[in-house]
Amino acid sequence: MIQFAGCGLDNVYLKDGFKTMEFKGGKAYSYVDIKGLYLAIGRSLALSRHPLSGREFRFLRNALQWSQTEAGATLDKTCQAVAKWEKGVNPVARADGHVIRLAWLRRFDQGSIVRMVNGMFGDHPARSVDAYIFSRIEGVWTSVDHDWPVLDRLSAVQRVDVSGDAQLTVDSDDSVYEIDAQNEYALEELMP
Amino acid sequence: MAHNFGDFNPALTAAVKRIANGDSDAVFFSPHAFDREEERDIDHSTVWSCLRRGKVYGPEWIDGELRANVVHLGLHVRVAIGELGFDAQSDWSELSSILVCTVMGI
Numbered sequence: 284m285i286q287f288a289g290c291g292l293d294n295v296y297l298k299d300g301f302k303t304m305e306f307k308g309g310k311a312y313s314y315v316d317i318k319g320l321y322l323a324i325g326r327s328l329a330l331s332r333h334p335l336s337g338r339e340f341r342f343l344r345n346a347l348q349w350s351q352t353e354a355g356a357t358l359d360k361t362c363q364a365v366a367k368w369e370k371g372v373n374p375v376a377r378a379d380g381h382v383i384r385l386a387w388l389r390r391f392d393q394g395s396i397v398r399m400v401n402g403m404f405g406d407h408p409a410r411s412v413d414a415y416i417f418s419r420i421e422g423v424w425t426s427v428d429h430d431w432p433v434l435d436r437l438s439a440v441q442r443v444d445v446s447g448d449a450q451l452t453v454d455s456d457d458s459v460y461e462i463d464a465q466n467e468y469a470l471e472e473l474m475p
Numbered sequence: 476m477a478h479n480f481g482d483f484n485p486a487l488t489a490a491v492k493r494i495a496n497g498d499s500d501a502v503f504f505s506p507h508a509f510d511r512e513e514e515r516d517i518d519h520s521t522v523w524s525c526l527r528r529g530k531v532y533g534p535e536w537i538d539g540e541l542r543a544n545v546v547h548l549g550l551h552v553r554v555a556i557g558e559l560g561f562d563a564q565s566d567w568s569e570l571s572s573i574l575v576c577t578v579m580g581i
Contacts, residue, residue, distance in 0.1 A: 288509060289519035302500050304574065306558060309506040311574055317499035321520065345520065 284416070285312065290324055291345075292338050294412070298427065300419035315419060321346065322391060323424035327415050329387045330395060332402045335380035337369040343387045344369075358382055480532035480544040480551070487543055488531040490567040491554070495526035501572040502526065505555075508575045517550070517578050525550045526573065534563055542576060551579045 287295040300320070304311045314320055325346050328339050335343070344354045344365075351369070352362040358379045367373045381403055388396045418427045494501050504512075504519070512518065529547030534556045536542075541557035555574040556562075 288513060289504060289522075291516075291518035302503075304503050306503070306505050306555070306574065307507075311503040311505045311508075313500045313503040313572075315498075315500045317519065317523070345518070 287314070287320070290321065291342055292324070292415070295324055295415045295417070298416060298418040300417070300424065316424060319424045320417065323417055323426060324415060325387055326392055326395065327426045329384040329392070330399055330402065331412055332405065333412060334377050335375045335383070337371045337375060340375045340380065340383060341369040343383045347383075347386055347390060354383065357386065480546055481535040482532060484531050484533060484543070486567045487534070487570075490570040491526055491531050491545060491573060494570065494573050495523060503572065503574045505574060505576050508577050511577050511579070515578065515580060517580070521550060522552055522575060522578055525552045546581070549581050551581050553577045553579070
């Protein structure tokens, strides 16, 4: 496993999907489908729930091809405020992190917006992510970090057979979630 | 500060663009390039953009090593040529990979 520091984040690791070349006593690296890798990283950030770090915010902003001024205008902040977040001088406000997550999903993965919104209002405490680990699975960059309650929960919801009952109860690992049939219908409408 | 990157090389520019727009596993990043990216707060996607859109100057001998310079919008990416088995008179259409040695702001 190697660290993928080239994306500007220091906690992204690749299990495979890279090539090496000997160069001056060290190893040079290249990456398979780097565009897909950037999308997978962005999706992981967008679906995580912890307050974004400055570097994570910058990753999503760069993916959106927004300048700091454009991001600031969207979030009703000055470009200096955005610059301070990204330098780590000030923490990224939680709500502002959610907005840029939504913007990223709107551009690249609209089908996951409901997952993200459900995660925002989920019962689980938002845990910081120590490491994002990716692997090439069936030719696609895939996160192999399963430490996200929101994803576990939604995968459980998707398995439910809607029976028309007014209330559905879904077991997911050690927790029980309740959703009503109307919401389930809305979820299926929005899922790809 | 004036920069001298060598002579503009349209054939090598075309080759670098072709490779950078193709499969990403043909573009290698050296350990030194990683270090300089981190030090200068530049990420791979910016380097990629430079390789895809930049102009290539050289190659020229720098400290005994054959290097070409890719320049685009304030970024200067130096790529290895000799280590890939090419020399200054090579047919650049045969170039099939890029090795990024270092990245610098201009």
